[in-house]
Amino acid sequence: MIGDSIDNEQVELLLNDVLEVYGYDFLEYSHASIKRRISRLFGLDNFVSFAEFRYTVKSDKKYFKRFLEEITVNVTEMFRDPSFYKALRKDVLPALGTYPFIRIWVAGCSTGEEAYSLAILLKELNLLNKSLIYATDINPSVLEKAKKGMFPINYLKGYSENYIQSGGVKDFSSYYTANYTLAKFDENLSSKMIFSTHNLVSDRSFNEFQLILCRNVLIYFDKDLQHKVFQLFDNSLENLGYLALGSKESLDFWPNAKGYKRIKTEKIWRKL
């Protein structure tokens, strides 16, 4: 916990620098959240003054890599919100099973936990072989971690409980090999994943998908940016495709939401 050492104008200055120098646009991120992340980093890295912090971000490319990693939130878990994964397993993925080929986009995949959870579901439904999971994030360093498919072993107990609650009946440990502090997930799972950087703010649609997962990413965006991203998803989704959001996110206030139908009580919408 850090005091409010960075004020609103300083946040604005810094984000403008970042846009100008590096081309990353954070100006439409939720202000309170990004301010908190920036203040936190400022405190963590013991800068003496805002001027020094600003100069370092602007001129030190290596430091900017850290800046990017730290101001975006990269907390995620496997099978988060088990009831959501249950709905994927029972309703969504079986419907996609009728397609000859399944394309899925995990937008804002961070270190990959959701992509691996999805791959496990597809494998159990015998759909993995005809599926391709595009996992993208703004942040190149988290993608490097995601590619490796190695997660801290002390989290695995919780993930295994989530998996069981989501309707999984296999032995969860059959999907990974444990070595010391890390669990390495089966390469069979990652062989069906394509990892790439993609910035939801500035990059365009790059394919058509039958399922887009973007969970707990939009909470960091302001309303206008959320609407732009919904449009991007709409452009990237086939008819009758599904869009899945985080447990507190909603399509409801987007002007084109009437083209979508919500699936039961989960935050999953189907394009009509």
Added chain:
Amino acid sequence: MAQTVINNTCSALVIGGSAGSLDVLLEVFPALKAEIDFPIVLVTHRKSGSDSLLTDLLKGRTSLNVHEVEEKQEMLPANVYIAPADYHLLIEQNHTFSLDYSEKINYSRPSIDVTFQSAAEVFKSELVCILLSGSNADGVEGLKIVNKHGGMVVIQNPSTALMPYMPQQAVNIVKPHLVLHSYEMADFINALNKKN
């Protein structure tokens, strides 16, 4: 502590509580007047997944509207907003809520510190914060920031709190304007006013 004259304008009330705070909430909320003219924000520690239980409990016991916060929801007077389990709750300058799934603070998400601080930066001297019973120190750092911005700090009297550790830490470290027993809180809140 003697009852001091309340001359703060209240544009928002934020209540933080942990273990042992549910009893206080269930005592205070039924006694709140429906015409309260500021929003009330509630941040309590609870297990993730046990989501809307607190919301349901309070809904049946107060004439105020009770919501579990949806992201970007606007804060309105006479409404109660409960931080959803497993998200930090932040307040924007335009009085809407932002949710945040970043690292736990004080082993907690939602963290009381996070919302106290965020509210202090927005409402400054027009903020009132109450810290209730609990067994960790979440909320204390946040109250310091509330103090710094001229907001009002109220702490549940540790002598009658079910779990005195959290309010005691706060009383030791932050200079509170008031230390109240749970049975004094409803009257205190009812007397707060937006336009004084």
